[in-house]
Amino acid sequence: DWTMASYREDAIQKIRDQVGDRKVICALSGGVDSSVAAILIHEAIGEQLTCVFVDHGLMRLNEAEEVVTMFREAYNLPLIHADESDLFLGALDGVSDPEVKRKTIGRLFIEVFEKHAKAIGGADFLAQGTLYPDVIESVSFSGGPSVTIKSHHNVGGLPEKMGMKLVEPLRELFKDEVRALGRELGLPAKFIGRHPFPGPGLAIRCPGEITREKLEILRRADAVYIDQIRKHGLYDEIWQAFAAILPMRTVGVMGDGRTYDYAVGLRAVTSVDGMTADYYPFTHDFLGETATRIINEVKGVNRVFYDCTSKPPGTIELE
Ligand code: XMP
Numbered sequence: 001d002w003t004m005a006s007y008r009e010d011a012i013q014k015i016r017d018q019v020g021d022r023k024v025i026c027a028l029s030g031g032v033d034s035s036v037a038a039i040l041i042h043e044a045i046g047e048q049l050t051c052v053f054v055d056h057g058l059m060r061l062n063e064a065e066e067v068v069t070m071f072r073e074a075y076n077l078p079l080i081h082a083d084e085s086d087l088f089l090g091a092l093d094g095v096s097d098p099e100v101k102r103k104t105i106g107r108l109f110i111e112v113f114e115k116h117a118k119a120i121g122g123a124d125f126l127a128q129g130t131l132y133p134d135v136i137e138s139v140s141f142s143g144g145p146s147v148t149i150k151s152h153h154n155v156g157g158l159p160e161k162m163g164m165k166l167v168e169p170l171r172e173l174f175k176d177e178v179r180a181l182g183r184e185l186g187l188p189a190k191f192i193g194r195h196p197f198p199g200p201g202l203a204i205r206c207p208g209e210i211t212r213e214k215l216e217i218l219r220r221a222d223a224v225y226i227d228q229i230r231k232h233g234l235y236d237e238i239w240q241a242f243a244a245i246l247p248m249r250t251v252g253v254m255g256d257g258r259t260y261d262y263a264v265g266l267r268a269v270t271s272v273d274g275m276t277a278d279y280y281p282f283t284h285d286f287l288g289e290t291a292t293r294i295i296n297e298v299k300g301v302n303r304v305f306y307d308c309t310s311k312p313p314g315t316i317e318l319e
Contacts, residue, residue, distance in 0.1 A: 027128070029053070057086070
């Protein structure tokens with residue numbers, strides 16, 4: 001891609017000009033955005049970059065291990081794995097309000113990140129995989145007031161506090177452009193094609209109170225759902241698909257016994273940039289087969305719903 005090849009050269013030169021021989025730290029989430037940012041910056045300044053993967057205990061099944069292994073082994077990126085799940089889940093205990101969840105996670109994320117930045121002797125710059133749509137923080141409805149729908153997860157406030165400047169090489173890009181840049185940087189297609197995953201992780205796919213039990217059920221249901229989508233060759237047609245665990249239990253019957261278990265909601269949307277989205281029209285066969293698999297394979301689930309809401313009026317995530 002000609003445009004991305006030149007964007008890459010320009011971006012690398014800009015990073016070198018901005019950073020010089022100073023140090024940069026980057027919060028690596030395992031998502032495409034922060035990964036592309038980190039690899040680009042690593043290409044520009046090598047060992048002057050240190051990445052911190054803040055593991056909040058809200059990642060998907062096996063995700064934390066996979067991310068850490070990939071970056072350390074395949075990309076040789078200097079990476080700190082901060083396993084802070086007890087801290088995050090402890091602070092979220094009993095919290096059900098979506099904005100309180102988001103703000104709690106955002107605050108702890110900054111604390112943990114700051115702790116690790118200090119431990120390596122600080123840095124002059126903070127790198128972020130901020131995209132153009134993230135720069136637009138509020139959504140304005142025609143005729144109505146400008147409203148903040150969700151507090152986005154970022155490390156805003158930290159740079160000033162720690163006297164750091166920002167390095168944001170993806171600030172002008174939309175998601176599809178970041179993917180093109182990732183291909184340009186040689187990232188594997190399977191990784192680049194990964195659906196977006198939000199900073200607050202599974203917390204916002206678990207409306208109501210978060211418990212370790214619910215997170216475990218959610219992880220397993222999500223893994224079965226994504227496996228189904230891949231097996232049917234639909235993964236790349238969908239912008240984002242995930243399971244959510246609903247804040248209710250319902251009565252069911254299995255064998256000759258009564259069950260009283262959680263309900264799982266499945267979401268899948270098509271979109272260009274995440275700003276608007278259409279729900280994905282799965283066949284009834286696919287939905288039926290997936291519901292059966294989830295209920296058979298995931299203990300603690302006895303009902304599956306499919307979310308047919310587009311955005312607007314729904315948002316992509318449940319919180
Ligand atoms: P919503 O739910 O607002 O999501 O329709 C639009 C897109 O943004 C992702 N998302 C986030 N990404 N930090 C992120 O990095 C966040 O706090 C966050 N909240 C939502 C969401 O997954 C979807 O792709």
